[in-house]
Amino acid sequence: MRFRPEQHLRRPGDFRAVRESGRRLDCGAFTLWHFSRDPAAVPAALPRVGVVASIASVGAAVQRNRAKRRLREVFRQHQDLVPAGSDLLLVARAAVNRLAYPALVQKFTAACRQLPRPPHA
RNA sequence: UUGGGGCCUGGUCGUUGCUCCGAGUUCUUUGAUCCCAAGGCGCGGGUAACGCCGCGCCCGAUAACCUCGGAGAGGAAAGUCCGGACACCAUAGGGCAGGAUGCUGCGCCAGCUGCAAGGCGAGCGCAGGCACCGCGUUUCAAGGCGCGGCGACGGAGAGUGUCACAGAGAAUAUACCGCCCCGCGGGCAACCGCGGGGUAAGGGUGAAAAGGUGGGGUAAGAGCCCACCGCGCCAACGGCGACGUUGGCGGCAGGAAAAACCCCGUCUGGUGCAAGGCAAAAUAGGCGGCUGGGCGGCCCGUCCGAUAGCCGCGGGUAUGCCGCACCCUGCCGGCGCCCGGCGCAAGCCGGGCGACGGCGCGGCAGGCCCAUCGCAAGGUGGGCCUGAGAGAAAUGACGACCGAAGCGCCGCAAGGCGUGGAACAGAAUCCGGCUUACCGGCCCCAAAGCU
């Protein structure tokens, strides 16, 4: 399953919308924010994601890059669990690089099951 | 084993992703009308000038999806400590201020400058000079010689300032104790006390006490005198030079610190890719751009300086400013929009959108050479070299095998088995240097030990 460039959150406005209007789920090694865009405006849109890894919580550049790569890979392989038209924001902590990859996947899928389904069913 | 130098930064394979590029496939318009080609050259014409006009030639674009193919982090990519390229602004020249730098010779180095010779250059290397430190040797000692180490190594006979505390005295040196002489008094005497004077050899203080050692000399002492050494000046000689050697003169003028101010020599505009430039479409307004001429003032820039030491130069007068918002003349045009405040208006002031776009930006590329077409710009073909190019920021995830250090067990040892699973660290305009971080491996040189 691909992870396309237009699935990246890039604009500061998009990030602000997720942080101000979205729901927050604590997943231990990272924090997942979820925000459903208006389905009438963008019908059947692919889910988008933004990844944040700060120097204070994760570490130097090598650790930050590695944390963002692993979280992006988790999202790429399991994005079918995310409802269409959703914007996700993954905020990494230092534990992202310490956990084994299957444990990271398990945390992500568990969080996705708590996400609300779109109303059209 | 130790020291120095250089090189490399786990390997192979599979599945599946990411970024960029090429090829294929599909659609449309051509190079000013949402974005995605605001092309180039030659000739002619025109203008104050231009992106102007005409003709001709050359060159050229094409998204997304999908398929195939190719490429994809470092020695430090880091720190941002230096130098440069590049870009913009400024710039006649000279000087001042500021900054950097500092033994000599030669070589190298990203590059810069010059017609050339040559010069500059962050730094690096080699050889040498001098100073200091350690060891050895020699000497009574100072010192000399040899070996090794080390040095941000111009000037403290240009000037200003500083040298706390301690100590009698700290840069025009100094008399506390002590030593010596004289006078007076006491005492049989040794000597003691008081007063006057001489003295820098000794003690003590200090980081540092104003040449050192030895001898002479003296009441005691002192470069007071002598020898050697040190220091300063002069001369000769040697050396490309730093500097050295020798001789003469001077009885000594001389302390430390310039990583205090400073002086001398040399170099030196400012800013920093968030530089900079592009993104044009009528409410036909002096709205925008460009440009010529002119008056007085004012203002700004030029690191400072024009209100000046001197000669200025450039610009603004919409964006920063006076005379009521300089004036006059002209050319071209496709020249974005919104909000708020002041104001009759002209206009002025403040803020925002466009604008988290795209270029700069690195192989749809560049350099060199050859052939060929063309007046030229350029095109085509061949050879060699260079080989990441994102933009909330790519180089990953998983699996299999091999696997270094370390740890455990076995073995006299060589080694074997098991466990373990790889340091520091992620390009952001580019290049050169420096510094810092760091697991291990390979190679070379030197020394010592063992075989």
Add this chain to the structure above:
RNA sequence: UGCCCGAUGGUGUAAUGGUAGCACAAACGACUCUGACUCGUUUUGUCUAGGUUCGACUCCUAGUCGGGCAG
């Protein structure tokens, strides 16, 4: 990415190159029946490592940490 600053007890701040002070805080004691106020005493420091100097918070070099500016 580029540029520019700073670092002194727990906190805020002083110190021509010459003994590191001050205020608040903290601890202890006194005053009080107790607490507060007040008074007294004490503890705690020059970001790190080298260098220059007789001597470094100060000067120089390298690093660490923190902050600011430029869209």
